[in-house]
Amino acid sequence: MAARRWTSLTLTYLLLIVAFVSFTFPFFLLIVNSFKTNGDILENPFSLPRHWDFSHFGDVIEKMNFLVTFKNTFVISALSVAFILLFSAMAAYYIVRNATRFNKTFFAVLVASMIIPFQSIMIPLIYIYGAKLNWIKTMPMGLLIVLYIGFGSAFSVFIYHGFIKSIPLELEEASLIDGCTRRQTFFKIVLPMLAPTSSTIAILNVLWIWNDYLLPSLVLNDEAHFTMPIKMKVFNGTYMNNWELLIPAILMTVLPILVVYLFGQRYIIKGVMQGAIK
Amino acid sequence: MIAEKSKVKRLGNQLFFTGPTLIAFAIAVLIPFAYGYYLTLMHMTSPVSPLEFSGIDNYKTAFQDKDLWASLWLTVKYVGATIVLVNAIGFILAYLVTSGLRSQNFFRTALFTPNLIGGLVLGYIWQFIFVQSLPMIGEKFGIEALRLGWLGDEHQAFWALVIVTIWQSAGYMMIIFIAGLISVPKDIIEASTIDGANAFQRLTRMTLPLMVPSFVVTIFLTLKNAFMVYDINFSLTGGGPFNSTQMVSMHVVQKAFLETNYGVGQAEAIVLFVIVAVVTGLQVYFSKKMEVEA
Helix, strand or coil, X not given: CHHHXXXXXHHHHHHHHHHHHHHHHHHHHHHHHCCCCHHHHHHCCCCCCCCCCCHHHHHHHHHCCHHHHHHHHHHHHHHHHHHHHHHHHHHHHHHHHCCCHXXXXXXXXXXXXXXXXXXXXXXXXXXXXXXXXXXXXXCHHHHHHHHHHHHHHHHHHHXXXXXXHCCCCHHHHHHHHCCCXXXXXXXHHHHHHCHHHHXXXXXXXXXXXXXXXXXXXXXXXXXXXXXXXHHHHHHHHHCCCCXXXXXXXXXXXXXXXXXXXXXXXXXXXHHHHHHHHC | CCCCCCHHHHHHHHHHHHHHHHHHHHHHHHXXXXXXXXXXCEECCCCCCCCEECCCHHHHHHHHCHHHHHHHHHHHXXXXXXXXXXXXXXXXXXXXXXXXCCCHHHHHHHHHHHHHCCHHHHHHHHHHHHHHHHHHHHHHHCCHHHHCCHHHCHHHHHHHHHHHHHHHHHHHHHHHHHHHHHCCCHHHHHHHHHCCCCHHHHHHHHHHHHCHHHHHHHHHHHHHHHHCCCHHHHHHHCCCCCCCCCCHHHHHHHHHHHCCCHHHHHXXXXXXXXXXXXXXXXXXXXXXXXXXXX
16 A cells, blocks of 8 residues: 555656646746857757856847836736726626626626637727727727726626625625715725735736737837837847847746746735636 | 615716726727627728728628638637647646645646746747757757757647647646645545545546536636637747648738738638637536536
8 A cells, every 4th residue: 555655656746747847848948048149049959058148138128128118018917907906896796786687787798708709809999999089099008908907807797796796795784884885885895805806806817918919919009108028029020030139038028927926826826726716 | 785775876886886897898898899790791991991881792701711711620620639638738737736745836836837928928939949949859869750840840830839738728727627626525535435446436436527617617718718819829830831820810810900801801700709609608508517516
């Protein structure tokens, strides 16, 4: 029995190590090749750099206009997610507590919309907000944020809805009897109770919005507004096969989110897990 | 249900609480989605030129578009391959990291990491691997399969896409499966052990049937993601070589924006929507039927 337990343990470890290596190997390649020259990258993609060369990072920061691009991505993601959390929580709360026919229908439409492929919305989107209303020219960042709130709301309302249903009504009734208005009850009693769910929803939305390419590439036309994925695309096109610039650029694009993950991994994994159960 | 007495107050709260979401959702999804049907009936050569009514011409052209069907068939194959492989590998990983090892949290964290990277950048990373790194290994060790860059051959390029998809999403599915595995009641597993079931029997007779709700979610997600895949397709293979790896989403984008055939592109996008709606609908309906109570 003990011997069998030992074999299965070894096998488990062996398989996990194989998985670990194959899942992290691309990151290893990115890191070691970021410090090499083109010739060294082409000759020995797998080995450590012969001499560590940090100069490409400076180049990349300058050529990618990194600080501006990073700021754009940050502002768009942060504002979109903040509004998604607030608005979705409000909507989900009201849908649960006032289950009128209108609210039930609204909820059903939201949930059903999750299977709409972005491709079947994208052409009318560009037509209406580009050609007809000209918002793409006049307020690209604002439009993008509103679109993210709209796209993110279905899933977020769905998860909040599930959680709010499990909150006992008595707390809210007590606060209403004590003289709070409906809005005060929501902001002072309910919203703080939603914090764990909110962090789950925030994580899932940040991951998607931060990395999104197609939508911002359609809406943002001015280089001053570019987000990291679009900038990466342009950069890749300009410096094709110039790996000594491309590899550090890729590393710098993924680094911010990897650093956040390093510090918050416990909460992020937990958040994704909670999102999965509901 | 808490209802206000006065109608004015109720309407005020309704607008206050659901208004912002309703407006943003209408702007992003409802209005464009509805308007999209109208656009399929129009001849539209550029986003700014005036629309001309064309009836069902766009649908006719779409149905005669050989490239659309080729890209759809390719997408179906890709959907099939990723559903099987992503879920199988995701489940195996979840099974391994819930077996009670002391380092299981470390492995969970590491295996989830690829999911943090966006599809576009992911494609570029793997381009480096397939174009620069693997041929090096092939050269050094004389492995013929690796020597030629995978992205230059249509069959290998397809599998390259599948591999990258597995690499990206197996960790996410693993997390969902972990949530499912943890919630399998321990007493049932113990009872079956006492009754003499071995590890394999416990897995196939007890655990897997109780995991159906997790599989409903993961299969739905892989199905949906695979049908709509764009970023990886675009940045890894760019549809090449010779359009052989162009999936349906990329085909629609191409049709509309590069060939500036917006009406036909939109009609093809609607065809895509109908297919996704039918397939995911059937999937959820049938797999819900398979769920068992613990």
